[in-house]
Amino acid sequence: MDPVSETFTIDLRRLGVLRELQRRGSLARTAEALHLTPSAVSQQLAALAREAGVPLIERQGRGVRLTGQARLLLQHADLIAAQLERARADLLEFRQGRRGAVTIGAFGSGILGLLPATVRSLAEDRPELRISVIEAEPPDAFTALDGGRFDLVVAVDFAAAPPHTDARYTRFDLLTDVLDLALPAGHPAAAREEVTLRQLASEPWIVGDPSSCCGAVTRSVCAAAGFTPEIRHQVNDWQALAALVEAGAGVALVPRLVQPLRRPGVVLRRPADARPARTVFAAVRAGSEDDPVLAGVVERLRVIAAKAERAGGDL
Structure with a gap:
């Protein structure tokens, strides 16, 4: 040759x-x-x-x-x-789960409430493990998972997410994320110990896009309480939402995963007539759950999620 x-x-x-x-x-x-x-x-x-x-x-x-x-x-x-x-x-x-690359697709408040602590924890004892995080929600997140662009998805159970019975994915429940009412500090209801959703039916609401998980959950929770919210502002960024509430522009439902963003001009109350919450879960392609690198990341996510759920507690 x-x-x-x-x-x-x-x-x-x-x-x-x-x-x-x-x-x-x-x-x-x-x-x-x-x-x-x-x-x-x-x-x-x-x-x-x-x-x-x-x-x-x-x-x-x-x-x-x-x-x-x-x-x-x-x-x-x-x-x-x-x-x-x-x-x-x-x-x-x-093989020991210490080296590799994992791309995680996650919804915004999941990134805020779970991913920083997860990435930091993995970096401390698995420095050769490369984690990439990309913001995405169902159904696009699962399309990317199917195509191999994502290795793992962190999502919320709502209409756009695949059902529990979908055989294409192995699913791991992470936590139940409670939603609280966010009120301007000067709002009359902010001084009460108990506030119902119905009492805020005539208020302007600040809600996420209907295709987003939190936007969909807010709409369904209000519908279950017997009213359709007047959506005055539609924003998906939690900093922007909190700033609008603080400015007196409306009220909102805020998940506890993002409540580290609390502002002094925002008061949080648990709705007395409802227990709004959403299930946060992780999913991988069926069969890939035995990958030692992926399994290690999922396990760390579950540990961080359990801590976040305990820290949330009751208001």
Whole structure:
């Protein structure tokens, strides 16, 4: 074979025989070290020479010596062997869930309430694990999961999410995220210990886009309470929503996952006539749950979610 051929390839096991010959200095000692016959060693070296397209050994008295091309090839062999050792170590770390790459698609408040602590925790004890987070909601998040763009999705149960029975996914429930009423501090209802949704039926509401999980949940919760909210402002950004509530522009339902964003001009009350909540879950492609890297990320997510749920408590 011509060494400059585009199809140039060599057998790494035969390359190992050449490396051993360099170390041992003779065919007999090489054969003994590799538990082969001298004839088998010669055959391996001849085959390697054909693959490389260059002579690798030449006769010297009763023995052999390496050609200049063989010594050049061996310089690369040492690099290849070192890289293979690194690959083996990486695969071992992957098997232990310590090395790899995971792309997570998650809804906005899930990113805010769960992902920073998860990413930080994984970075501390698995620094070789690369986590990427992309904001996305169903159904687009699951389309990306199906196509391999995402490895894991963090989502909320609502109409756009796949049903529990969808065999394409393995699902892990993370937490029940309670929603509270957010009122301007100067609102008359803010001074009450108990506030019902019905008492706010005539108020202007600040609600997310209807295609978003929280926008959909707010609409359904108000409908269950017997009214259709007057949606004065439609925003998906929680900072913007909190700022509008603080400015007296309306009232809103806010999940506890985002309540680290609390503002001094916003008062939170648990609705007395309802227990609005949403189920947050993680999902992976069915069968991939046994991947050690993915399993490690899911387990860390569950730990962080349990802490977040405990920290939420009751108002």
